[in-house]
């Protein structure tokens with residue numbers, strides 16, 4: 001039987017053209033932490049991903065953007081081993097998660113944290129028990145060690161110990177995100193997945209949460225994979241942006257390079273009013289960085 005998807009097909013010029021932008025990080029970052037190769041996802045006859053490739057490197061914050069229904073969440077779930085692709089590989093820390101059995105999957109899951117947009121916390125458990133839960137599941141740590149670790153994680157995300165016995169329903173939106181982040185960091189992962197981390201937060205809480213993620217990324221040397229629609233969050237955090245369109249990664253690279261790609265979705269997504277405002281923030285950040293660099297150069301002793 002002929003596999004229609006593998007057989008040569010008539011394609012539009014746009015599909016035939018090479019990927020418009022595929023930029024790796026500039027510095028030498030070693031092998032990818034996540035590698036997605038030739039991935040296809042089909043639900044019935046509907047093709048969501050078609051020959052999709054993406055590599056995510058240690059220490060970067062890689063953001064995935066795309067129109068509604070382009071398969072961002074499905075891709076994230078495939079990286080987490082919650083769904084299997086129809087075809088292709090999803091390697092995380094060098095192991096093919098799409099081939100992994102239940103035990104291997106459980107072991108692999110201990111190496112990453114996930115902040116879900118919805119259902120971030122178990123509503124019937126206190127903040128403390130929510131954060132302790134991944135540690136308790138290991139069945140290897142004594143309760144006093146778990147207690148100290150939970151309080152440390154709470155401190156890391158800016159949640160005072162006085163919130164430990166609160167129920168999730170007693171927390172503000174920002175505090176709920178912080179508690180969920182503390183839980184995602186419970187097992188000291190090297191890789192963190194964020195699904196719409198600032199969704200539902202007011203602008204101040206959103207800015208504060210972005211600042212927290214920046215600090216944790218830097219201090220814990222995390223690799224972060226994020227899905228977000230929010231341009232402020234996107235530009236503030238991303239080392240690189242991967243744009244999902246036409247069933248594959250249309251462009252991947254630093255924000256400025258992606259913005260230059262001439263594609264209708266990219267123009268519409270980034271260059272409307274919201275995009276202009278976010279770009280101004282990016283410009284300000286670049287200027288501040290240049291000024292810091294100039295100051296540092298002036299302070300350096302001359303030989």
Ligand SMILES: Nc1ncnc2c1ncn2[C@@H]1O[C@H](COP(=O)(O)OP(=O)(O)OP(=O)(O)O)[C@@H](O)[C@H]1O
Pocket residue numbers: 043048066067068069070071072073074075
């Ligand atoms: N288990 C499933 N069975 C059938 N179709 C599914 C399944 N999961 C996802 N889909 C479909 O796959 C497509 C991609 O879904 P996905 O949730 O990944 O999109 P998305 O890019 O995250 O969209 P949004 O930005 O709106 O959240 C959608 O059309 C969705 O209806």
